[in-house]
Amino acid sequence: xxxxxxxxxxxxxxxxxxxxxxxxxxxxxxxxxxxxxxxxxxxxxxxxxxxxxxxxxxxxxxxxxxxxxxxxxxxxxxxxxxxxxxxxxxxxxxxxxxxxxxxxxxxxxxxxxxxxxxxxxxxxxxxxxxxxxxxxxxxxxxxxxxxxxxxxxxxxxxxxxxxxxxxxxxxxxxxxxxxxxxxxxxxxxxxxxxxxxxxxxxxxxxxxxxxxxxxxxxxxxxxxxxxxxxxxxxxxxxxxxxxxxxxxxxx
Numbered sequence: 001x002x003x004x005x006x007x008x009x010x011x012x013x014x015x016x017x018x019x020x021x022x023x024x025x026x027x028x029x030x031x032x033x034x035x036x037x038x039x040x041x042x043x044x045x046x047x048x049x050x051x052x053x054x055x056x057x058x059x060x061x062x063x064x065x066x067x068x069x070x071x072x073x074x075x076x077x078x079x080x081x082x083x084x085x086x087x088x089x090x091x092x093x094x095x096x097x098x099x100x101x102x103x104x105x106x107x108x109x110x111x112x113x114x115x116x117x118x119x120x121x122x123x124x125x126x127x128x129x130x131x132x133x134x135x136x137x138x139x140x141x142x143x144x145x146x147x148x149x150x151x152x153x154x155x156x157x158x159x160x161x162x163x164x165x166x167x168x169x170x171x172x173x174x175x176x177x178x179x180x181x182x183x184x185x186x187x188x189x190x191x192x193x194x195x196x197x198x199x200x201x202x203x204x205x206x207x208x209x210x211x212x213x214x215x216x217x218x219x220x221x222x223x224x225x226x227x228x229x230x231x232x233x234x235x236x237x238x239x240x241x242x243x244x245x246x247x248x249x250x251x
Contacts, residue, residue, distance in 0.1 A: 007238070008033060008036070010083075010086075011036060011079060014078050014079060015032050015036075015070065015075060016070070016073045030059070031058075033057075035057075035058050035066035035067075037056075037057040037058070038052050038056040038057050038058045039067050039234070040234075041055070041057075042216050043231055043235060044214055044215065044216065045215055045216070046215030046218060046219060046221075048221065067230070071227060076233040077143060077230075079233065079234055079237035079238075080236045080237040081143035081144055083240030084143060084144050084237075084240050085144060086240065086241060086244040087241075087243055087244040087247075088144070090247050090248050091244060095147050095153075096154070097157075097200045099159070099201045099203050099204035100138060100157065100159055101160060101201070101204040101205065101207075101208070102132075102134075105217070105218065105220055106219045108221070109220070109223050132163050132165055132168055135163065135168060139175055148176075149176045149177070155176065155177055156178045156180050157172050157179050157180065158182070158200040158201040158204075159179065159180065159201075160181070161182070168181075180200065182201070210239050211235055211236070211239070214235040216231055216235075
């Protein structure tokens with residue numbers, strides 16, 4: 001968001017209180033805002049946690065410890081959810097068409113969710129954000145309630161040719177979606193035939209560069225899947241908050 005103060009106003013109420021010490025005492029605690037600013041610095045720049053000792057608002061140990069604490073408390077998932085709710089309130093989510101796509105990112109440190117690199121002699125490394133095999137769990141991960149489609153308000157699911165499988169169509173049907181599977185060339189041809197035709201899959205195509213501006217997820221350095229997922233959720237929430245904020249500005 002353009003105004004860091006507005007962003008903090010949305011995040012601060014979501015943070016849990018400090019856990020009690022088993023001995024009833026506490027050392028001085030890094031302020032929550034300093035810890036969150038350090039986490040955002042790691043997310044945006046892709047810097048290593050240890051580099052915070054020289055450049056961050058909080059030390060690497062304090063920042064990473066708070067990151068783990070907030071991840072376990074579901075803070076980053078809630079930031080994502082609240083961002084979508086605010087966007088839906090100010091702009092409105094168009095549920096008539098959803099889009100899904102996959103992306104591979106480098107993951108030098110590996111992790112349970114990483115797989116072999118198909119372009120580099122099957123060495124360990126890529127972290128797959130989504131694929132036909134993960135489509136079901138991707139759809140199920142939506143953090144806000146999806147309206148029930150009806151005959152009067154059907155919901156389309158736009159996918160590229162990489163999802164051109166019978167099991168994908170069966171999954172879409174089971175989830176009450178109407179699958180629309182096109183290549184980019186087919187979308188361009190449709191636009192030429194009918195100038196009023198609207199491309200639907202551009203949203204997910206644009207989402208990749210939006211996410212990749214956060215260099216902390218452009219390359220996956222997290223060893224733990226939950227940590228990488230938390231950064232993805234935080235980045236997604238920031239995008240939603242920013243889009244809602246921009247929509248609310250006077251023209």
